[in-house]
Amino acid sequence: MKWIKASLPFLLLLLLAMACQSDNPYKQGEILYLNFCSNCHMDNGAGLGELIPPVAQSDYLANHQSNIACLIKYGMEGEIVVNGKTYNQPMPAVPQLNDVEITNVINYLNHAWGNDLGTVRLQDVQQQLEQCVK
Amino acid sequence: MNHLLKYSLLLACIVMLGACQENAEDTLPYIGNHPNPDAGEYHRVKDFSFINQDSVIVTQEDFAGKAYVVDFFFTSCPTICPKVKQQMLRVYEQFADENQLLFLSHTVDPKYDTPERLKAYAEKLDINTEKWHLVTGTQEELHGISDDYMSIALENADAPGGFDHSGRLILVDADRHIRAFCNGTNPEEVTDFMKDVEKLLNEMDKG
Numbered sequence: 001m002k003w004i005k006a007s008l009p010f011l012l013l014l015l016l017a018m019a020c021q022s023d024n025p026y027k028q029g030e031i032l033y034l035n036f037c038s039n040c041h042m043d044n045g046a047g048l049g050e051l052i053p054p055v056a057q058s059d060y061l062a063n064h065q066s067n068i069a070c071l072i073k074y075g076m077e078g079e080i081v082v083n084g085k086t087y088n089q090p091m092p093a094v095p096q097l098n099d100v101e102i103t104n105v106i107n108y109l110n111h112a113w114g115n116d117l118g119t120v121r122l123q124d125v126q127q128q129l130e131q132c133v134k
Numbered sequence: 135m136n137h138l139l140k141y142s143l144l145l146a147c148i149v150m151l152g153a154c155q156e157n158a159e160d161t162l163p164y165i166g167n168h169p170n171p172d173a174g175e176y177h178r179v180k181d182f183s184f185i186n187q188d189s190v191i192v193t194q195e196d197f198a199g200k201a202y203v204v205d206f207f208f209t210s211c212p213t214i215c216p217k218v219k220q221q222m223l224r225v226y227e228q229f230a231d232e233n234q235l236l237f238l239s240h241t242v243d244p245k246y247d248t249p250e251r252l253k254a255y256a257e258k259l260d261i262n263t264e265k266w267h268l269v270t271g272t273q274e275e276l277h278g279i280s281d282d283y284m285s286i287a288l289e290n291a292d293a294p295g296g297f298d299h300s301g302r303l304i305l306v307d308a309d310r311h312i313r314a315f316c317n318g319t320n321p322e323e324v325t326d327f328m329k330d331v332e333k334l335l336n337e338m339d340k341g
Contacts, residue, residue, distance in 0.1 A: 038217075039212075039213055039214055039215075039216055039217055040212075040216045042216070042217070042220060048216045048219060048220050048223075048259070049223070049258050049259040049260060050257075050258040050259075050260075051216070051255065051258040051259065052216055089258075090210070092212040092294075
């Protein structure tokens, strides 16, 4: 009987810890994505026709992890090939986002819609942003 | 007994309400400031002449006897346009085999959106010119006709991309009366809008 009493606080703590854990660890990234990216890339990351490339299940996103922060911050222009299709619609820069926010957006992108591209750290993003070719 | 009466009254009310709603939903309303609605003179979109993605002049004659869905956009739009276009595409695909329905997208940025640019845009969306016209013209005419469609198209240097415009989809009947509209950025509203399109097409079949 005593051990039950003793373990009660721990059980409560465990319960609390579980309750605090949200299903989506990329909350801010998701909100920022919906505000700054989804108008073009769509809520489901599918893009639009052959105008706007997908960010869901996108080989381009997977292969350009070292450059994604720069793309978000400074935008991009010119032809790119994503999943075998050619896209050529300029992407506007999103200068409103700070380094932490960009990190959160990338981590959301890397894990949303079945993407599994790993987690980036703030330091990685900051390092990348210092080396952007503008 | 008292209870029974109350319940049956309530039931009758509900049935009546349901019946009313069905009636109201059968026909689409006429929308706008009507010159003389009692005589059947409803707000009517004025004559127009624009140039489409094939550099062909498009006028109200090309839409005569057809219902059509209208929107305003520009190809370099950094805000709501792609979402609205995705929803326009949804409507377009839903009614792909319906030859009584056409689509008309107006650019609000004719300086940049030449017929060539509209052509490239149409190809990237894989849409058929005969069914869906992307048109350009003079800015004055394009922005002017947005009033007729009860939409908004304004130049505004402070707006992202340089233009303020509404994301509305507007349903116009064969007599160029406006019969329904919805917010083209909201997929649920667009689902309801497609039911309105269906209703209008049924009305045309009967008419």
